[in-house]
Structures are given as structure tokens and as C-alpha cells.
Amino acid sequence: AQKITQTQPGMFVQEKEAVTLDCTYDTSDPSYGLFWYKQPSSGEMIFLIYQGSYDQQNATEGRYSLNFQKARKSANLVISASQLGDSAMYFCAMREPDSWGKFQFGAGTQVVVTP
Amino acid sequence: DVKVTQSSRYLVKRTGEKVFLECVQDMDHENMFWYRQDPGLGLRLIYFSYDVKMKEKGDIPEGYSVSREKKERFSLILESASTNQTSMYLCASSASSDRATRGAFFGQGTRLTVV
Numbered sequence: 001a002q003k004i005t006q007t008q009p010g011m012f013v014q015e016k017e018a019v020t021l022d023c024t025y026d027t028s029d030p031s032y033g034l035f036w037y038k039q040p041s042s043g044e045m046i047f048l049i050y051q052g053s054y055d056q057q058n059a060t061e062g063r064y065s066l067n068f069q070k071a072r073k074s075a076n077l078v079i080s081a082s083q084l085g086d087s088a089m090y091f092c093a094m095r096e097p098d099s100w101g102k103f104q105f106g107a108g109t110q111v112v113v114t115p
Numbered sequence: 116d117v118k119v120t121q122s123s124r125y126l127v128k129r130t131g132e133k134v135f136l137e138c139v140q141d142m143d144h145e146n147m148f149w150y151r152q153d154p155g156l157g158l159r160l161i162y163f164s165y166d167v168k169m170k171e172k173g174d175i176p177e178g179y180s181v182s183r184e185k186k187e188r189f190s191l192i193l194e195s196a197s198t199n200q201t202s203m204y205l206c207a208s209s210a211s212s213d214r215a216t217r218g219a220f221f222g223q224g225t226r227l228t229v230v
Contacts, residue, residue: 004157006157009155033215033216033218035218037218043203043223043224043226044221044223044224045205045207045219045221047217047218047219047220050216050217050218052216091157091158093158093218093219095215095218101145101146101165101209101211101215102148102160102163102173103148103160103207103209103218103219104160105150105157105158105159106157107155107156107157108157
């Protein structure tokens with residue numbers, strides 16, 4: 001069963017605007033980790049941000065923030081002040097401790113930033 | 116600088132050939148993973164290993180096997196390559212789950228074409 005759902009296959013955003021990428025997840029484990037990765041056209045996977053299920057505050061890393069709504073099982077990524085270099089595929093992932101630390105990934109969202 | 120290195124960036128193989136994809140990490144990570152990436156499907160886990168000589172099937176293990184004889188090296192084997200195994204293959208490693216707040220570290224990917 002799909003554990004990570006990203007419902008937006010692709011989106012356009014104008015430079016300097018903020019963009020929100022949706023991610024919902026499914027788990028019955030109270031302890032889990034949520035991650036976002038960026039994959040530019042070069043193919044490398046770049047870690048962006050982490051949110052632990054017990055973290056009280058939403059995670060932030062520079063222009064990236066994670067809107068974590070635990071009751072709704074939602075972990076949306078917000079990119080503020082988009083730049084042309086933000087054009088990439090973005091993946092949401094979850095790690096569950098009782099699964100030997102496996103990472104489950106969503107299908108991804110393709111973001112294109114326009115001038 | 117942490118590193119996960121995959122032996123080839125691009126490979127072209129013939130149907131029926133035995134194919135080896137090699138991955139080496141220099142971070143002394145316990146966990147290593149092989150994912151396959153296809154458009155619209157995200158990253159799907161083929162196999163993972165949580166220790167030397169230990170392996171577990173992922174979501175799509177059919178047609179693949181793995182080997183982990185040393186902690187730093189994790190090999191993916193296609194016993195008899197088929198055209199439906201044409202894909203991007205990503206190797207990753209991570210610390211054991213309670214310390215993996217930076218998530219998994221990925222190699223540069225191997226784009227395999229089976230003709």
C-alpha cells in the first residue's frame with residue numbers, strides 16, 4: 001500500500017513567489033521521520049529538510065520549511081522566495097524505525113520556476 | 116565530504132545478460148539501499164541491507180538479487196536482464212534509524228538501458 005502520497009505531479013511557480021508542495025503519509029507507528037529531497041535534472045538527490053514525529057516545532061532550513069500537521073498526517077514543504085535554481089523534482093519520504101530504517105518515497109512533484 | 120559512489124553512470128546491456136551494479140559508501144553506514152526510479156512512480160525499493168551479509172526484500176525484488184560482503188559495498192545483480200528493467204538505479208546509505216536525521220545519502224545514479 002502506498003505510504004507516501006504526493007498529489008501534485010507538476011507545478012509552475014514564478015520567481016520570488018512561495019510554493020507549497022503537498023505530502024501526506026500513512027503510518028501506525030508513533031515514531032517516524034519525514035524527509036524532503038530535491039532532484040535537479042543532473043539526477044543527484046539532495047537532502048533538504050527533516051521532521052521527527054515527536055518534534056514540537058516545524059522544521060526550517062533556510063528557505064525551506066516543513067508544515068507538519070500530525071493529526072492530518074501531512075508534511076508539506078514550503079519554499080519561500082523561489083529561485084530559478086529551485087526547478088527540480090521534489091520527493092517526500094518517510095522512515096519508520098520498525099522497518100529497519102527503510103525510506104519510503106512518494107511519486108514526486110516536478111517544480112518549474114519561471115522568470 | 117561524505118560519499119556514495121556508483122560504479123557506472125550509464126550502462127547499456129543486452130537482454131539476457133547478467134548485470135552487476137556496484138555501490139560503495141565511505142561513511143561507515145549500517146544501512147544500504149537499492150532503489151529504482153521511473154517517471155510517475157518515484158523511487159521504489161528493490162532491496163536493502165542492514166548489516167554485512169544481511170539483506171531484506173523491498174517492494175519490487177523480482178528479477179534482482181544483492182550482495183553485501185563488506186560493510187562499505189552493496190551490489191545489485193540482474194540475473195538475466197530484461198527490457199522492463201531499463202531504468203535509473205539509485206544506491207543509498209544511512210546510519211541506523213535512530214540517528215538518520217539527515218536521511219539517506221545517495222549515489223549519482225546509474226541509468227541502465229537493456230536492449
